[in-house]
Amino acid sequence: MTEMTEKSAEVPKRLFIDDSARDPSSKIWYALPGGFFDVPVDALDPEPGSEQEAHLDQALALVLDLAPGDRRDRYAGALRDVRFMAGQMRSEGIIACSLGMHYADDGSSAPSVLTVALRDIEWAPAKVTAVRAVSLRESAENVALLTLPGSRPAAISDTVITMPDLDGAPGQEVYQCTLHIPAPSGTQLGVLTLSTTAVPSRAHYRALMEDIAHTVSFHDPLPEIERTTRDESATGRDGGAIASDFG
Numbered sequence: 001m002t003e004m005t006e007k008s009a010e011v012p013k014r015l016f017i018d019d020s021a022r023d024p025s026s027k028i029w030y031a032l033p034g035g036f037f038d039v040p041v042d043a044l045d046p047e048p049g050s051e052q053e054a055h056l057d058q059a060l061a062l063v064l065d066l067a068p069g070d071r072r073d074r075y076a077g078a079l080r081d082v083r084f085m086a087g088q089m090r091s092e093g094i095i096a097c098s099l100g101m102h103y104a105d106d107g108s109s110a111p112s113v114l115t116v117a118l119r120d121i122e123w124a125p126a127k128v129t130a131v132r133a134v135s136l137r138e139s140a141e142n143v144a145l146l147t148l149p150g151s152r153p154a155a156i157s158d159t160v161i162t163m164p165d166l167d168g169a170p171g172q173e174v175y176q177c178t179l180h181i182p183a184p185s186g187t188q189l190g191v192l193t194l195s196t197t198a199v200p201s202r203a204h205y206r207a208l209m210e211d212i213a214h215t216v217s218f219h220d221p222l223p224e225i226e227r228t229t230r231d232e233s234a235t236g237r238d239g240g241a242i243a244s245d246f247g
Contacts, residue, residue, distance in 0.1 A: 017222065022222070026220070027095075027118055027188075027218070028095075028116065028118055028190050028216065028217070028218055029215075029216070029217045029218075029219075029220065029221055029222075030116070030192065030212055030215050030216045030217070031212065031215035032098060032100075032114070032212065033208065033211075035100050035101055035102045036098040036099065036100040036114065037098060037099055038096065038097070038098050039086075039097040039098065039099055041086050041089055041090060041094065041095070041096065041097050042090070043056065044056070044082060044083055044086035064076060089115065092117065093117040093118065093119050094115045094116065094117045095116055095117060095118055096115070096116040097113065097114070097115050097116070098113070098114045099111065099112070099113055099114075100112035100113070100114060100194075100196075110196060110197075110198035110201060111196065111197065111198075112194055112195065112196035112198070112205065113194070113195045113196070114192065114193070114194045115192070115193050115195075116190070116191070116192050117190070117191040117192075117193075118188055118189070118190055118191075119188065119189045119191060120187060120188055121187060121188065121189050122187070123185075123186040123187050124186060125186070126152065126153050126182040126184070126186060127145075127153040129180075129182040129186070129189060130145065130153045130154055130155040130180050130181070130182055131145070131155060133155060133180040133182075133189055133191070134155040134156075134157050134178075134180050137157060137178065139159045139161065140157040140158075140159060140178075141157060141158060141159045142157060142158050142159075142206075143155065143156070143157045144156050144157075146210065146213055146214075148181070148213060148214055148216070149214060152181070152182075152184070153182065154179060154180060154181040154182070154213050154216075155179070155180045156177065156178070156179050156180075156206070156209060156210060156213065157177075157178055158175065158176060158177040158178070158202065158206055159175075159176055160173050160174070160175050160176075160199055160202070161173070161174050161176060162174075172197055173197070173199050174195055174196065174197055174199070175195070175196050175197075175198070175199045175202045175205060176193060176194070176195045177193070177194045177202075177205055177206050177209045178191065178192070178193045178194075179191070179192040179193075179209055179212070179213050179216075181213060181216050183218040184218060184219075185218070188218070190216060190218070192209070192212065192213075192216070194208070194209055
């Protein structure tokens, strides 16, 4: 089985805080290991007639101008697909999307997609919400309950699905791992889903998602993180446990 590993264990890792973490309108925070970068879902699905839509149209026109003449139609179709997918994600309540690219032990690339949704729900005890949410998923397997910092409950499950043939391309297996994390208010549910075609590395991705779960917060964690980092730097200790982005 091909598994991805993180090397340089002896090298102290740094904590990177994305600008989005300082957005006062943020409703959920989480940390990602290195190798992920954000997809601007909102920018790819602007309001019709807005200034943002005009800017996006200009940017896409520049991309098409740079495309080789014999591939312009293909580029145009791909750009339409991207805009359509962004609209679909927003319609499903997805508020953030990140693309991951890592390397397996054999040197092959292993792409992945992480989406984050925040859903309004009727109030219920947090543990009941977590169990109910994961039980409603189709084809959920390997279901487990997690205990997050502050004794908060969460649920994790995964599955392997087979994608159908598309435009002549053969179908392939996709591994999906999903976290359901109730907010302390009891009226919101965070849903984080990772999808990847690197099915042989499923154990690695599940462990990665469990690590991410322990960083999820529904209140701004930065003041405490920055204070801890300052205190540990003053004593000569490494304040960054993982290289992370906050969204």
